[in-house]
Structures are given as C-alpha cells and as structure tokens.
Amino acid sequence: MNQPNPADHSGLTEDQLKDPRVARRDKLRRLREAGIDPWGSRFDNRWSIGDARQLAGQIRYRTTAGEEFPLPTILPDTDLRAWRNELGPGEEIGPTVRVAGRVMLLRDKGKLVFITLRDWTGEIQLFIGKNQVGEENFELTKLIDLGDLIGVDGRLGRTNTGELTVFAEKLHFLTKMLEPAPDKHAGMTDPELRQRMRYADLAFNDGVMEIFLQRTEIVRSVRRTLDRDGYCEVEGPTLHAIAGGAAARPFVTHHNALDRQLFMRIALELHLKRLLVGGIERVYELGRVYRNEGISPRHNPEFTMLEAYQAYGDYRTMMDLTERIVTDAITAIGCGFVRNFNGHEIDFTPPFSRRTYAELFREATGVDAADDEAVIRLAKEMSLETAGKHPDVIRNEIFEQRVEDSLVGPIFVIDYPASICPLTKRKADNPAIAERFELFVGGMELANAYTELNDPDLQETLFETQLAGMAEEDSMAKMDHDFVRALRYGMPPAGGLGIGIDRLVMILTGQRSIRDIVLFPVLRPEASESPAADSATAAQPSPPGTSTTGGSADSEGSK
RNA sequence: GAGGGCGUAGCUCAGUCGGUAGAGCAACGGACUUUUAAUCCGUUGGUCCUGGGUUCGAGUCCCAGCGCCCUCACCA
Numbered sequence: 001m002n003q004p005n006p007a008d009h010s011g012l013t014e015d016q017l018k019d020p021r022v023a024r025r026d027k028l029r030r031l032r033e034a035g036i037d038p039w040g041s042r043f044d045n046r047w048s049i050g051d052a053r054q055l056a057g058q059i060r061y062r063t064t065a066g067e068e069f070p071l072p073t074i075l076p077d078t079d080l081r082a083w084r085n086e087l088g089p090g091e092e093i094g095p096t097v098r099v100a101g102r103v104m105l106l107r108d109k110g111k112l113v114f115i116t117l118r119d120w121t122g123e124i125q126l127f128i129g130k131n132q133v134g135e136e137n138f139e140l141t142k143l144i145d146l147g148d149l150i151g152v153d154g155r156l157g158r159t160n161t162g163e164l165t166v167f168a169e170k171l172h173f174l175t176k177m178l179e180p181a182p183d184k185h186a187g188m189t190d191p192e193l194r195q196r197m198r199y200a201d202l203a204f205n206d207g208v209m210e211i212f213l214q215r216t217e218i219v220r221s222v223r224r225t226l227d228r229d230g231y232c233e234v235e236g237p238t239l240h241a242i243a244g245g246a247a248a249r250p251f252v253t254h255h256n257a258l259d260r261q262l263f264m265r266i267a268l269e270l271h272l273k274r275l276l277v278g279g280i281e282r283v284y285e286l287g288r289v290y291r292n293e294g295i296s297p298r299h300n301p302e303f304t305m306l307e308a309y310q311a312y313g314d315y316r317t318m319m320d321l322t323e324r325i326v327t328d329a330i331t332a333i334g335c336g337f338v339r340n341f342n343g344h345e346i347d348f349t350p351p352f353s354r355r356t357y358a359e360l361f362r363e364a365t366g367v368d369a370a371d372d373e374a375v376i377r378l379a380k381e382m383s384l385e386t387a388g389k390h391p392d393v394i395r396n397e398i399f400e401q402r403v404e405d406s407l408v409g410p411i412f413v414i415d416y417p418a419s420i421c422p423l424t425k426r427k428a429d430n431p432a433i434a435e436r437f438e439l440f441v442g443g444m445e446l447a448n449a450y451t452e453l454n455d456p457d458l459q460e461t462l463f464e465t466q467l468a469g470m471a472e473e474d475s476m477a478k479m480d481h482d483f484v485r486a487l488r489y490g491m492p493p494a495g496g497l498g499i500g501i502d503r504l505v506m507i508l509t510g511q512r513s514i515r516d517i518v519l520f521p522v523l524r525p526e527a528s529e530s531p532a533a534d535s536a537t538a539a540q541p542s543p544p545g546t547s548t549t550g551g552s553a554d555s556e557g558s559k
Numbered sequence: 560g561a562g563g564g565c566g567u568a569g570c571u572c573a574g575u576c577g578g579u580a581g582a583g584c585a586a587c588g589g590a591c592u593u594u595u596a597a598u599c600c601g602u603u604g605g606u607c608c609u610g611g612g613u614u615c616g617a618g619u620c621c622c623a624g625c626g627c628c629c630u631c632a633c634c635a
Contacts, residue, residue: 112592180569
C-alpha cells in the first residue's frame with residue numbers, strides 16, 4: 001500500500017493509479033517521456049480495415065521447400081495448425097497492409113499481445129509479438145488502453161484458429177483516450193448517455209455506425225432519385241417572418257438589427273411554391289424543419305423533411321415519385337423489400353396499395369364518411385368532442401383513431417375531406433374532396449402529398465376561414481399575404497410531396513425510436529451546463545396566433 | 560402536461576423480510592508467443608440521483624424534487 005508504482009517514477013501511488021482516469025493520464029505522461037507524441041500525426045497509405053479484409057484470399061502458405069498453397073476454406077472451428085502440420089514446415093505469406101483504428105479488445109499474453117482494432121469499415125485482429133516488432137516497439141503495448149487509437153504495419157495472415165490477423169511489424173501510437181472505456185462487451189446501454197455522448201456510442205456500441213451510414217445512403221439515394229428526374233435542389237430560408245405550411249407551433253427567435261421577431265420554419269412548402277411561380281418547374285428541398293412540440297419516440301423538435309414540387313403534375317404524379325423514392329432507397333441500402341418494423345412485416349414490393357379515405361372509413365366504422373349526421377353520431381358514441389368543430393375535423397379524428405394506427409402498409413390513402421386540406425386543390429367534380437394522399441407504413445404517416453391549390457382567391461379565403469372559424473389547434477395555416485400575392489402571379493398546376501426522412505430511415509433501418517437515427521437528438525441540458533440558457537428561453541414571448549388567440553383552451557405554455 | 564417504470568463502483572448489473580455494500584468487466588501488481596468477452600494469482604475502487612421523514616437502524620418503507628425510459632396528448 002502506498003508504495004510508489006515500480007513501473008514508473010511519477011510519484012503516484014498504486015492506490016491513485018487504480019483510478020482509470022489517473023492511470024490513463026500517467027500513461028500519457030510515460031508516452032511523452034518515451035519521446036512518443038500521444039496525439040499522433042498524419043498517417044498515410046492506410047488501408048481501411050474493410051478493404052484489408054478483402055485481401056484475405058491472397059494469403060498463401062509457403063513450405064520451406066518453396067511450394068505455395070492457398071488457405072483452406074475457413075470455418076468457425078478450422079484448425080489451421082493441423083493443416084499446416086500436414087504440409088510440413090513453412091510460413092504464411094500475405095500482403096503487407098497498414099491499418100489504423102480504435103483498440104476495442106486487448107489480450108495480453110506476456111510477450112505477445114492480441115488487439116481487436118476497429119475503424120468505420122470493420123474490425124480486424126492484430127498480432128503483436130515481442131520478437132516480431134522488437135523490444136523497444138513492444139514497450140508501447142504497455143501504454144495502450146482500451147479505446148486508444150493506434151496504427152500498425154504488418155502482413156495479413158491467419159492464426160491457428162483461422163482468424164484473419166495483421167501480424168504487426170511496426171506499431172504506431174496515434175491518440176490516447178483519457179476517459180475510461182465503457183464495458184467491453186455490453187458497451188453503453190443507458191439511452192441518455194448514448195445520445196448525449198454519441199461519439200462514444202458510435203465508437204463503442206456495435207451496429208450504431210452502420211445505422212448512421214445507412215441513413216447517409218438513404219439520403220443520398222433520395223437525392224439521386226430526384227436529381228435523375230430532373231429536380232432542382234434549393235435552399236429556402238429557415239428564418240421565416242410567418243411560419244406557415246403546416247399546423248405546428250414554431251420556435252421563436254429575434255433579429256437584433258431589425259428588432260423583429262422571426263420564426264424557425266415549420267415546413268418548406270410556401271417558399272418552394274413561390275419558386276414554382278418563378279418557373280423552377282421541378283424543385284425540392286431536403287432540410288431541417290423545427291416544431292415546438294412534444295418529444296416522443298417518433299418526434300424530435302428538429303427533423304429532416306423532403307418536399308418536392310413538380311409543375312404540371314398532380315398528386316398522382318407524386319404518388320409514383322414517392323414509390324420510386326422509397327423503393328430506390330431500399331435498393332440503395334440493400335435491405336430487401338420485406339422489412340420487419342415494430343412487429344409488423346412490411347412488404348415494399350411496388351406497387352403499393354391505393355385506397356380512398358372514404359373506403360377505409362366505411363370499412364372501419366360502417367359509416368358513410370359523406371354522411372355528416374352519421375359521422376357526428378359516431379363521434380358522440382366514441383365520446384369525442386364535437387361542439388364547434390367542422391364535420392371534416394370530426395371525420396378526421398375518427399379516421400385517426402379507427403384507421404391510421406392499423407395501417408401496416410405501405411398504403412396510399414387518397415382523397416381527403418377538403419376542409420382539413422387548406423393548401424390542396426379540390427376534385428373538379430366534388431369540392432368536398434381534396435386531391436391529397438398520405439402514405440402510411442407501420443402505423444406512421446411517412447409521406448403527405450397533394451395537387452397544389454393554385455387559385456389565389458380561394459387560397460386567401462381558406463386561410464381566412466381557417467384563422468377565423470376554427471379553434472387554433474385545428475388551424476392549418478396563418479395568413480401569408482406575400483404567398484397569396486405570389487399565387488396571383490400564376491403558379492402552374494402542380495403536384496407537391498412531403499416525406500419525413502427520419503421516419504423513412506427508422507422504417508428502413510428497423511429502429512423504433514427516432515433518437516436512434518438522429519445523431520444528436522434534443523436533450524435537456526446536463527446538470528453541469530449553465531441554467532441561464534433555460535430561463536432565457538422560458539422568458540421569450542409566445543408567438544402571436546400560436547398560443548393566445550381564439551378560444552383555444554389548449555394552452556401548452558401552461559406547464 | 561397525465562399515468563406507469565427506473566436511477567447502486569469508470570462500464571454492465573445483483574442486492575432476500577429494514578440489520579455494517581456485492582459480482583463481472585475496466586484499473587493496479589504478477590505469470591503466459593496463436594489468443595479472441597483469453598485464462599490464472601493478488602489488490603483497489605461507493606454522495607446507493609438529491610433533500611426531507613418514519614425507525615434503535617433505510618440502498619430497501621413514506622413524501623417532495625431532478626433525470627431517463629415507456630404509454631397517452633400536441634405533432635410528422
């Protein structure tokens with residue numbers, strides 16, 4: 001007890017060194033004393049571990065007589081030692097590679113150390129023998145902890161058990177990890193820690209990297225599909241004077257020089273449609289929108305949305321496009337058209353089924369959706385609030401309760417009640433029905449699209465009706481005079497589409513929680529962070545028309 | 560915002576009926592040149608989320624608070 005540690009001259013006692021952080025700091029110091037930069041430097045001519053593994057087929061066993069043999073097929077219990085003994089003495093000849101990565105496992109056998117090294121393409125075992133790398137270089141292994149970043153030069157080969165291995169000839173120290181490593185088997189399981197410290201989650205938990213790389217593949221594929229169709233990607237403003245285009249509470253912010261309130265956008269729609277007026281005939285934006293709403297396994301306050309608009313198309317045009325975007329993305333990540341999600345088996349083989357809202361309504365309730373009295377009667381049976389509500393709103397509440405959650409899909413629900421669709425063109429032969437579809441998968445709304453309303457006078461009327469006549473939480477829009485003016489300049493008939501990219505990623509990667517497919521989901525500040533940021537937010541005034549107007553008793557600000 | 564669950568060592572988790580805080584991994588000392596969640600010998604490590612209360616005695620029971628997870632609501 002309290003004896004100086006014989007392995008160094010730091011003056012630290014053994015007791016102090018039993019703290020993993022102290023021990024790591026001490027190894028940092030010892031690296032420096034040995035003349036090694038613990039933070040490394042440029043490391044060129046590296047093979048990714050995935051690429052290095054591809055070279056396994058080149059490994060040969062060469063006998064002392066000079067005969068070369070390819071290795072046998074490697075099965076889990078392959079005993080290469082027996083195979084080599086039959087061939088007689090010799091050595092394994094494999095390509096020389098340089099790899100680098102994070103130390104995931106370390107098995108110290110005295111004069112021989114095995115390391116499992118990981119980079120973002122995979123894992124590979126390192127064999128570091130004292131006789132092979134030399135005594136001085138081997139001393140480095142005593143300063144390596146789990147989680148450190150190292151590199152090696154060596155030859156690819158296989159151990160007696162058949163494990164593909166880099167037999168190190170030279171070991172390089174690249175970066176010290178100063179924090180203790182998570183459990184080497186279980187990793188980090190606390191969801192809060194995983195999200196707060198996504199770096200550690202990515203580095204140490206199996207499968208996390210793959211999910212986020214798949215997300216990237218999906219987003220790339222979505223862009224590729226649209227670009228191939230001749231769409232033009234644009235970047236609209238994220239700061240809006242009026243946060244329109246969807247029914248959601250916006251985040252409020254303030255521009256100092258203009259001394260004006262601004263809102264973070266809740267949708268991309270109204271600016272993209274202005275661009276249709278301007279003549280950009282196929283336009284999309286794939287970007288972040290912000291909604292000041294609750295957080296749940298399917299909701300993050302900021303999320304990624306795709307909106308695409310095609311001049312001279314309609315909602316059927318967008319249905320075909322939606323199907324292509326989704327199936328192309330599935331092909332891109334190679335996961336197959338039949339996916340399991342949340343206990344459902346979902347078959348994405350096109351074409352997706354297409355059913356009208358009215359059909360599904362009748363099947364689920366036995367009531368004709370067009371029969372207002374019957375709908376209201378049903379709503380009362382379901383003890384839904386009906387007073388002062390538009391029949392379409394009531395209709396939709398029933399639909400959401402009775403139909404939506406059970407839609408495993410993928411299924412296009414088409415032709416919605418008109419008055420819950422204030423930005424949508426009505427059917428030519430039936431003004432009570434809007435040309436709109438939503439795509440449902442696994443009980444979630446994945447896409448929403450319509451034939452765009454381009455009649456400026458009707459648009460203005462619908463905005464006004466929404467604002468004046470309805471409880472605030474049912475309102476779909478705020479009056480945007482410039483948008484209406486834009487429509488007066490002539491927006492071509494068009495189809496428009498919105499896809500929730502996060503949900504698409506959830507379904508295609510099989511993740512039940514949006515927090516597992518968003519790199520840095522919104523979290524409460526850590527205890528150590530300043531509480532000042534919190535109180536500043538709380539002190540901000542509510543946006544007009546979002547929490548104090550109308551007769552809305554639904555006051556979320558009351559918490 | 561409402562209801563339910565959880566919070567114990569750096570990590571993953573036990574902790575019985577209320578009776579002096581436990582394991583594995585990691586860390587530290589040692590052995591081992593084909594291991595692979597390496598193994599073996601030895602050692603250390605605790606604000607039991609926070610604050611009250613009940614009790615001779617609280618990780619355990621009660622109350623309040625904080626955080627996370629799940630369900631619901633708002634919403635995509």
